Amino acid sequence: MARDLNLLPETLGQETKAEEKKKFSTLLSLGVLLLAGVGVLFLFAFQMMKRNELANINTSLDTKAKSVGELNEVEGTVRALDIKLNRLSQVFNSSIDNSKVLQDLTGLTNKDITVTDVSFNGNSLFVVGGLAASSQGFNDFLTNLLSKETENNLFKNITLKSFSKSSDKDGYRFSLSMIPIVVKNASASAKAVSF
Amino acid sequence: MFKNFNLAKISYVFIPTITIIVVFLLVPFIFIPFWQKIGNLNKDIAEGNDRYNQMVSKEKKLKEISATEERGKLVKVTVALPSNKDIPSLIVGVKRMVQESGMSLESMQLNVGQVSASSTAMVMSGSSFDFKVTLKGSLEQLQGFLNKAQSAKRVFIVKSFDGTSGNTSDNLLTVTLSMSAPYESLPESMGDASLPLPQNNSALDKVFSKVEKLVNYTLPVNPSQTGKDNPFE
Numbered sequence: 001m002a003r004d005l006n007l008l009p010e011t012l013g014q015e016t017k018a019e020e021k022k023k024f025s026t027l028l029s030l031g032v033l034l035l036a037g038v039g040v041l042f043l044f045a046f047q048m049m050k051r052n053e054l055a056n057i058n059t060s061l062d063t064k065a066k067s068v069g070e071l072n073e074v075e076g077t078v079r080a081l082d083i084k085l086n087r088l089s090q091v092f093n094s095s096i097d098n099s100k101v102l103q104d105l106t107g108l109t110n111k112d113i114t115v116t117d118v119s120f121n122g123n124s125l126f127v128v129g130g131l132a133a134s135s136q137g138f139n140d141f142l143t144n145l146l147s148k149e150t151e152n153n154l155f156k157n158i159t160l161k162s163f164s165k166s167s168d169k170d171g172y173r174f175s176l177s178m179i180p181i182v183v184k185n186a187s188a189s190a191k192a193v194s195f
Numbered sequence: 196m197f198k199n200f201n202l203a204k205i206s207y208v209f210i211p212t213i214t215i216i217v218v219f220l221l222v223p224f225i226f227i228p229f230w231q232k233i234g235n236l237n238k239d240i241a242e243g244n245d246r247y248n249q250m251v252s253k254e255k256k257l258k259e260i261s262a263t264e265e266r267g268k269l270v271k272v273t274v275a276l277p278s279n280k281d282i283p284s285l286i287v288g289v290k291r292m293v294q295e296s297g298m299s300l301e302s303m304q305l306n307v308g309q310v311s312a313s314s315t316a317m318v319m320s321g322s323s324f325d326f327k328v329t330l331k332g333s334l335e336q337l338q339g340f341l342n343k344a345q346s347a348k349r350v351f352i353v354k355s356f357d358g359t360s361g362n363t364s365d366n367l368l369t370v371t372l373s374m375s376a377p378y379e380s381l382p383e384s385m386g387d388a389s390l391p392l393p394q395n396n397s398a399l400d401k402v403f404s405k406v407e408k409l410v411n412y413t414l415p416v417n418p419s420q421t422g423k424d425n426p427f428e
Contacts, residue, residue, distance in 0.1 A: 022207040026206060029213070033213075036221050040221065040229075050233055050240065051236060054240050068250055074257050074262045075385065075387075078265055083381060084272045084276050084379050087379045088276050088406060091276075095345070099344075115368075117358065118334065119355070120356050
């Protein structure tokens with residue numbers, strides 16, 4: 001069977017160009033494939049390098065942990081001290097200086113006042129009961145207390161719960177409740193020296 | 196059938212097509228997972244480096260710390276806050292405080308098996324041992340006792356108290372105090388290489404210097420000799 005051959009110079013040029021384009025695209029594709037392969041290899045190698053680096057760090061960490069572990073006793077002591085001091089700090093900061101409150105309270109009394117009942121309910125409420133030899137003596141005591149309430153430096157919410165003539169003794173029975181302005185136990189160290 | 200088969204012609208079409216397909220498949224199935232793995236590894240390496248640096252600084256700090264000094268401190272702090280209820284020293288302490296304040300100890304109610312679960316407003320966390328003491332004395336003596344209770348090295352908390360002199364002529368108050376003695380038990384193993392060391396804290400240093408100044412009432416007062424050297428004499 002005969003083949004049609006077109007041997008015109010223009011046609012031959014066009015065919016050569018088409019062939020070149022095809023070759024170029026093939027070579028380009030092979031190049032891209034090669035690059036992709038190199039990329040994959042590079043990523044794999046890079047990952048292996050990173051894995052190796054991580055393994056080295058883990059080995060160093062283990063070695064360091066062992067040498068730190070040899071100082072375990074010191075660390076335990078430091079940690080125990082920290083736990084106990086933190087707890088003590090909480091205790092010191094949350095306790096009320098009852099003796100200071102009582103001292104402040106008795107400092108406001110006078111010779112006519114005898115304290116016969118005193119209680120603290122744990123929620124900062126102090127209740128004081130007693131016998132006043134005269135109503136004037138009780139007035140002075142109450143005025144002193146209320147002035148402290150106004151100054152807002154000792155007690156607040158002072159309430160006279162009862163005041164009546166004593167049935168068994170000369171004078172008047174009274175009962176007062178008050179909330180001390182919270183005095184934390186912080187002054188304990190200063191007081192401790194005096195003992 | 197194969198008369199029009201042209202290998203060169205197929206390769207021109209096949210290779211670019213395969214390339215495009217391979218590249219499109221490589222991105223989601225190879226490049227992105229690899230990239231993510233490398234990202235994770237970088238993160239682990241950074242964390243590992245941080246931990247290593249922390250451990251180096253921890254080791255340096257631990258070597259700088261005097262073990263003897265710290266142990267001494269811990270012993271002092273343990274007197275203030277024992278690791279258990281330590282009831283014997285508690286009784287000695289209370290008796291001595293009562294004695295020194297001039298009051299008389301009427302009764303002491305200890306519930307040995309009971310542990311307060313620190314739910315009170317007074318103690319914020321940890322355990323404490325609650326007990327009650329009934330004392331008799333003047334208001335000034337009570338004040339003195341409360342003062343001692345707050346300056347005692349074995350830390351006590353007066354949770355509440357209730358006192359009355361009733362109709363007695365001596366005007367002495369009979370006071371029932373509800374008290375609490377905090378304690379802190381420690382875990383068996385305290386050293387943990389993976390944890391950072393507690394930071395130096397000036398507030399805690401103040402607490403320690405305060406503890407040092409507190410008075411130790413838990414030492415027995417003039418222990419008198421009891422019994423005989425030879426019971427058969």
